[in-house]
Amino acid sequence: MCTAATYQTKDFYMGRTLDYEFSYGEEITITPRYYPFHFKHGAVLEDHYAMIGMAHVAENYPLYYEGANEKGLAMAGLNFVGNAAYGHPMDDKDNIAVYELIPWLLGQCASVADVRKLVKTLNIVDTVFSPQFPNAQLHWLIADANEAITMECMKDGLHIYDNPVGVMTNNPPFDKQLFRLNDYMALSPKQPSNNFSDKLDLGSYSRGMGALGLPGDLSSSSRFVRAAFVKMNALSGNSEVESVNQVFHIMGSVEQQRGCCEVSEGHYEITIYTACMNVSKGIYYYTTYTNHQITAVDMQKENLNGEMLVRYPMLQEEKILIQN
Incomplete structure (x- = not known):
């Protein structure tokens, strides 16, 4: 399973974790403006915005997990098992x-506003x-x-939800996830006051008690x-350093450690990688389960007017600085 979140300082960022039991050999992939996208049902994009993200490249085609384009729009796909449903091709649709x-x-x-317009004729199909x-x-x-939105395609059609928190995980559907935050409206980063009873002398015995009740399990809703x-x-x-550092700390709150989530006998879901995209500048930062050093790939340092994919494998070996 996975988690994604946005973050805003001087620049705009999107972070995500990729949680699974194995890797597909994904790479940081830059698609320049003139790489031709030939879509299965006839659409062609030979001239488009450049983009950077994590992808598994098969037959020289980038199967993106998430990405950001040169105009400042970012997008991440997360598992939605049991709820996602796709249609069949229709003559009057994209x-x-x-x-x-x-x-x-x-x-x-170039923006979420553009997305809202373009998806009016969208039909997400089950073609493999x-x-x-x-x-x-x-x-x-x-x-x-x-702004942020969540897009979900289910049996009853395509749903576009405003996403005021800029966060998404997996199940249940987003409207139910968002409603559940009402159960936690009393949580606070501040120390709590005694609302239990004015007849009892109750007080905080630890820092952080304003967040008492914040769920700590690994389920998608929590x-x-x-x-x-x-x-x-x-x-x-x-x-940049402070902002990127904070995004990784935000995503660190939902990391999964090997051994804590068994998906089958002897197989465990882990956070394969954590990403932070500076969407404003087109810089992709990442760490992996076995390499906590933050590594960056800058889209602007490549030839964005090219026709060939630019690919960087994830660096997996842990880097430990020996200080003495």
Whole structure:
């Protein structure tokens, strides 16, 4: 499972964790403006916005997990198992396969407002990339510096939700996730006062008791509440280092450690990587489960007028600084 969250200082950022039991060999992938996207049902983008993100590249095609384009729009796909449902091609629609959605939107839209317009004719279809790559069941967090939305395609159609917290996990559907925050409206970063009874002399015996009751388990609904609380109360300076550092701390609140979430006998879900995208500048930062050093790939340092994908494998070896 996964978690994604936005963050705003001087620049706009989106972070995400990729939680799973194995890796597909994903790479940080830059798609320049003139790499041709030939979509399964006829649409072609030969001239589009450049983008950077994490992708598994198959047959020279970037299967993006998340990404940001040069205009300041970011998008992340997260598992939505049991709820996601896709349609069949229709003559009067833009028929886009699940794996094509991120480049289709990031290639054409400069803002969430653009996305809202473009998806009016969107039909997300169940066409697979290949027999070896069945479709993932996904929903998406889409955001710019001004607003965020959650997009979910279910049996009853395509849903676009305003996302005022800029956070998304997995199940249940987003409207139910957002409503559940009402259960935690009493939480606070401040120390609590005694509202229990004026007949009892009650007081705080530890720091952090204003957040007593914040869920700490690894379920998607609990990660949503925890990430929302941390993100909505997070503070940092405006510098790049301070901002990136804070995004990784926000995402660290929902990391999964090997051994804590068994998905089958001897197999455990872990946070394979954590990403922070400076969406304003097109810089992709990441850490992996085995390498906590923050590594960066800057889209602007590549030839964005090219036609070939630019790919960087994730650095996996732990870097430990010996100070003495």
